[in-house]
């Protein structure tokens with residue numbers, strides 16, 4: 285007699301539930317934005333025209349609507365790889381070549397990764413060359429797009445294969461405490477990545493030029509001095525090569541910190557506004573958001589590995605998910621595939637944490653510069669990036685790493701009044 289394992293049922297239930305919640309939220313977002321499409325919110329009326337507001341509405345809803353298609357596709361693929369026996373077949377084909385366990389594992393995971401990116405390709409092509417293009421944001425050529433992809437793949441191989449080798453080796457040799465060693469290795473590896481990212485990785489994709497001498501640089505240096513912040517340079521990158529969306533970020537840590545402005549952002553904002561945006565980014569640093577975020581990542585990784593260590597000792601973890609031959613690499617692969625289905629419910633918590641940090645960074649910027657300048661910068665960025673001013677509150681609470689524009693600006697105004 286054929287019985288379904290309770291874990292199979294739980295997996296299917298969570299998959300259905302998370303998919304329904306995603307669809308429901310996307311529907312709410314579309315309806316809410318459409319309802320507010322013909323009226324610029326009062327507080328923005330002087331700075332954002334109705335036409336710009338409607339462009340933001342259309343851009344946002346188009347993206348949400350397009351996002352539903354890969355959602356279904358992902359569900360079908362996940363079912364194919366697991367219960368449909370896709371991983372099991374792949375494993376049997378590779379095992380046929382009788383490599384040792386670690387090499388078999390690396391080969392299976394590489395083939396899986398290659399196939400998934402191939403299956404994903406139509407969506408990223410559509411996103412860049414149809415959706416972004418339609419709203420005038422795309423600046424990428426097919427050549428740049430595919431060069432990026434090849435570079436990314438080679439980089440992934442160069443960094444990922446040695447890491448995978450070490451993890452599979454630890455899983456095989458370290459007995460019951462493999463997950464603790466693996467955790468140490470993964471944590472050290474991510475610190476190493478953060479360390480080399482600004483100087484070795486990012487320049488593979490973008491040109492970095494030091495910000496030219498002048499008024500802007502002077503203002504920025506003064507701000508850095510005021511905040512007691514040492515950096516290893518202020519750079520401008522050619523973000524305009526790929527997209528007209530503007531951005532600024534910090535990367536690296538310790539002495540290897542870089543401040544990076546997209547050239548598109550420099551064109552979007554004046555010096556007052558740039559200073560305020562940078563002060564906001566410095567706020568994230570000064571309020572230790574980066575360290576807190578890392579701590580959370582380390583802790584969740586540890587919990588995840590402990591859970592995996594337990595799951596892989598049960599026979600049912602494999603069979604309930606369509607894998608007939610238990611192995612370390614199959615446990616690792618299965619776990620990475622299905623864990624998002626279960627952690628989806630925690631998404632609002634991460635968003636909440638992130639929005640709290642945004643408020644703190646805004647408050648810091650208002651102290652160091654001028655809340656008015658930051659408000660102007662935000663309005664300019666919302667307009668130029670066609671970000672919606674009227675997201676659905678529930679959708680926003682679930683997904684958004686930044687508070688909605690009106691809430692954020694109201695906070696800044698309130699702080700400024702005191």
Ligand SMILES: [Zn+2]
Nearest residue numbers: 564568642645
């Ligand atoms: Zn921020």
